[in-house]
Amino acid sequence: MTTPGGLAEVRALVFDVFGTVVDWRSSVAAEVRSLGWPVDPPAFADAWRAGYPSAMQEVREGRLPWTHLDGLHRRILDALLAERGLTPPEAEVAELNRVWHRLAPWPDSVVGLRRLKARFPVITLSNGNVSLLLDMARHAGLPWDAVFSAELFGHYKPDPEVYLGAARLLDLEPQQLLMVAAHPSDLRAAAACGLKTAYVPRPMERGPGGRMASWTPSEFDLVADDFVALAGALGA
Missing domain, CATH: 1.10.150.240 (Putative phosphatase; domain 2)
Known part of the structure; x- marks a missing residue:
């Protein structure tokens, strides 16, 4: 786990869901x-x-x-x-x-989100539609403060309208928003819009032996092994 830097401005966390939060x-x-x-x-x-x-x-x-x-x-x-x-x-x-x-969460997702929620608003930023994300949250016990969906913006990630739209709905500047994802491409698109980024690798997303996208630690503001480690790094 890397040490966070430049995250003092962060006021809320938004999460990719498929693969990042659920298996x-x-x-x-x-x-x-x-x-x-x-x-x-x-x-x-x-x-x-x-x-x-x-x-x-x-x-x-x-x-x-x-x-x-x-x-x-x-x-x-x-x-x-x-x-x-x-x-x-x-x-x-x-x-x-x-x-x-009705996808199952990763083992650390619920406990990690609860810890993070004690300090920050935790919000989805997913290509899933609103009804899907609500059903998933109830099924998996995911403690979201709000559900943001591509459906709200009429655009799918990685279109900038999604990342900037989330900041607008939260009345925040982009740099006050931390995007959490297991996919480097999602984080790169968020960073291009001015958001802060946290990478949480999910090596089992595509099963045993599944390939992961290449990345370097310097690309992201924070890298953590799972959501519990992410909470610890952010003081939650």
Whole structure:
């Protein structure tokens, strides 16, 4: 864990959620496995998640109208099923699409957030839609002070409107906001908008042997092993 520097101005923390706060891969794979479909559950989870960036790009380029994340997830899921020649009942597919509402947190997430919340407002800054994030918080016991979603801004991260919109809604200057994420690209985009950054690596996000994006400690204002360590570094 590195020692924080230049964070005296920070007044609130905003968090990426998928992969940073919750373990999407294990959660999705477990539900796919329970359905008994003739697929490899972890590989199916990976393929589902892999369709997400290109789906967002379709929205950015105007090839799709604004579509919240539940809608994008369903488009990707339908395509995966078609590619595999699978035709499960509609009710089963619709229920699986909502698996993203009930993802399990990493073991340190809830206790770490509670500690951080004692000192700072803790807020989501996610591409997930509001209803998804609310359901997830209730399912996983995540103690958010507020839920900020790309849906509020009509833009998906890493568009600057999301990071700057969060600062605006909190009536803060960008440098008074600390973005916490397990993804260097998210943090780089936040830093380009003037936010402070905290990197919390999640080496198991993509399972055993999963590749992590390259990064250097000097890129971020703070690096911590998990949310408990992050709380300690910030004096919470």
